[in-house]
Amino acid sequence: MENMPTHFTPAALKFLRDLAKHNDREWFEPRKAIYEQELKAPMLALIGEINHELAEFSPEHVRPPQKIMMRIYRDIRFSPNKQPYKTNVAAWWARQGLEKTSGGGFYIHLTATEFHIAAGCYMPEKEQLLAIRRMLLERHEVFRAIVDARKFTAVFEPFDGQKMARGPKGFPAEHPALDLIMQKQWGVSSKLPAEAALSPTLLKEIVKRFKLAAPLVSLLNEPLVQKPKKPLF
Numbered sequence: 716m717e718n719m720p721t722h723f724t725p726a727a728l729k730f731l732r733d734l735a736k737h738n739d740r741e742w743f744e745p746r747k748a749i750y751e752q753e754l755k756a757p758m759l760a761l762i763g764e765i766n767h768e769l770a771e772f773s774p775e776h777v778r779p780p781q782k783i784m785m786r787i788y789r790d791i792r793f794s795p796n797k798q799p800y801k802t803n804v805a806a807w808w809a810r811q812g813l814e815k816t817s818g819g820g821f822y823i824h825l826t827a828t829e830f831h832i833a834a835g836c837y838m839p840e841k842e843q844l845l846a847i848r849r850m851l852l853e854r855h856e857v858f859r860a861i862v863d864a865r866k867f868t869a870v871f872e873p874f875d876g877q878k879m880a881r882g883p884k885g886f887p888a889e890h891p892a893l894d895l896i897m898q899k900q901w902g903v904s905s906k907l908p909a910e911a912a913l914s915p916t917l918l919k920e921i922v923k924r925f926k927l928a929a930p931l932v933s934l935l936n937e938p939l940v941q942k943p944k945k946p947l948f
Contacts, residue, residue: 720918731827738798819935834928835902846938855892871903
């Protein structure tokens with residue numbers, strides 16, 4: 716008999732609700748074992764199951780689960796918000812070779828109120844921004860064909876794109892891709908109720924969306940991945 720796919724329990728959502736009310740070390744530390752049992756362990760198991768599926772259609776995004784799961788601890792060094800913990804558990808599948816940067820990838824997070832699934836390029840670095848915009852000058856029709864497909868729009872909403880007020884310097888003012896080039900991020904997201912995380916169908920819902928988004932992620936990473944040098948002879 717096959718094991719049931721990983722999902723979370725109501726105790727996970729209760730922990731996240733309570734953490735939002737008591738976001739401090741005095742509350743968290745005595746309950747750290749609950750976090751590790753109800754949130755960290757299931758998330759690592761879920762990532763492993765997603766990796767197994769990703770190997771079939773986006774193998775370049777498969778990494779050890781510990782590298783994919785994001786820390787619950789916030790970096791508060793330069794933030795006016797000194798709350799030490801995130802109120803979600805999250806995972807980010809970067810592309811191999813782009814782990815230290817912000818290329819295209821796949822993302823999930825669970826909060827007390829929603830399960831969020833996303834894919835795309837969220838915070839590209841300056842050189843990546845330029846490379847993606849140049850790619851879109853040539854491949855905008857391919858990009859639109861992916862994101863406008865009926866199956867795609869049935870489950871995804873586009874990022875707002877953080878659109879610029881005017882076209883970036885050095886790009887043609889009259890171009891059919893101008894609306895795409897004016898964006899600072901490219902991607903899509905899908906929000907499910909938090910209760911979706913309690914169902915054994917969670918893995919299926921995530922993989923369905925990742926599979927649909929894989930061509931988009933691949934397209935965005937094309938100009939960012941260093942091409943192997945051809946042998947001289």
